[in-house]
Amino acid sequence: MSEQYPEMTPRVEVQGTMRAYRTKDCRYHIKGSICVDCDEKYYPPREGLMCPRCGSRNLKDYFPPKRGKVLVCWIDNVGYPAVGYTDLPPRTIVMVKLEDGLHVQSEIVEKEGETVEKGTPVKMVVRKHKKEDTGNWVYGYKFVEVK
């Protein structure tokens, strides 16, 4: 990596690829956690932590269903887009209730800037997000309407 940074750079690790690598299972598969003892499901994952419901540390990976319904929607057009998304059309941000009851915040593709009705059925897809500091494109989940 030092070849990429001929000049001294503080906190080089922040600009490396590990952060994006660590989140790859979340970004590609919505990986969460489930408590083996009480069946409580969590997203984001709680690996290495404890179940806040029953106190167990017996948690394992959990991959929720990739379909759900839109619970609420907001068009991100008030003038403060996220860093890395400033050149894109206004994003349609939604909270999706997955079929197992978990909730994930995401965005709807192919309807950028348009409102999506509550209850609209959607499914997860993997799409391009933004460029990391390394110059690599970050991919991750978004949702599309189910026709």
Added chain:
Amino acid sequence: MKKNRRNVMLIGGAMTKPIPKDIGYRPYTAEPFFQCLDSLGLKPKDIEIFSVGYNERTHPDAAISPIFADILSGLNAPVIPVSTACAGGGTASFNIYNYIASGRFDLGASVSFSKPDVFYPMETANSMGNFTDVDHALGLTHFQYSYLRENYYQEKHFQDDLKPAAQWAWQDHWYSRRNPEAVLYGRPMPTEEQLMDRGIGGIRQRSAAGRSQACVLIFASEDVARNYSQPIYFDVGLANRSAYMGAHFHYPHPDHRECDISHQPGTKVAARMAMRFAEIELEDIDIFQIHDLTPYDGFMQMEALGITKPGEMGNLTLEGATALDGPYPTNTDGGAIGFGHSSVGGDFHSKVIENMKQLRGQGGERQVENPKVALAHAYGTHQSIDVVGIMRRGF
């Protein structure tokens, strides 16, 4: 938790004016500190302990304690920095409150500052401070968190009716035109048409106005406070929740299983704690200063405090319940919409200072009649950290 603790009193507070100044954050923060000490006849060396609230999201300096030991001349005193976003002032006050209540210190300062001219402004709108690992990777921001929650609450309880939100915002605007400290002081009042506008213009009239701010509160033990004019009893509660917004539909605690994103159980927990410390009930509170980045935030917080059932605060607002002469006078300084939202710089502290003025009868045109107990509330990182302070008129 109640045993072996002393009463804590607020003896003074000061804040910066909402005027942009060509100075850095250090003299900017020192100004209200020295102003407050001068008004109390104190010297910096008299302060035994400091806690400084700042927002790591907006401030690049990592070693805050030695910097503030230098700024506040507290070279021989401990300086405890805390970064809990907009609730930082409340968390710093929670620190000082507990240090004094424990009996180990008699005089402490809770300091907060936010002067967002030292960072790239778009960063504050980014995901730092949310559930960073996932949110940062997927470009999910503070603004999105906020407006999703507002839309959810509005659709659940009001459908398309903007009147309750417009009324709450109008009230904030009204107070702010009567408060020289407010960022919108001196500006023309918005029209009903502007407040009811469904476009971006209307959203901005009904949303928080940004400002820089630094505040200082000086707390003392009851024995020391007797030497100062009009001290005020102070108690404070603090609660935390998951920082991931989707998790606000799945609270694992059995008391909150029925809650969703439109409920604020953290505020409820913090308020219960503060009221238990203060030995008061909700009915005893005469004034409410609520963190309201939008009117729906205000409704949700008031409902969490137990004033009414979820979804009914809007109607109460339309009936005038939160007005100066109503049963729940609210945000007499103008709230975040009119006074301004400065994040950690004043979102808790400025509310405490407004309550201090009200309890001392110094509210001017905004004065509530004969208040004895007042509440100040702030949250950080979109309801992941909630802090509630209870203030009671002292001797």
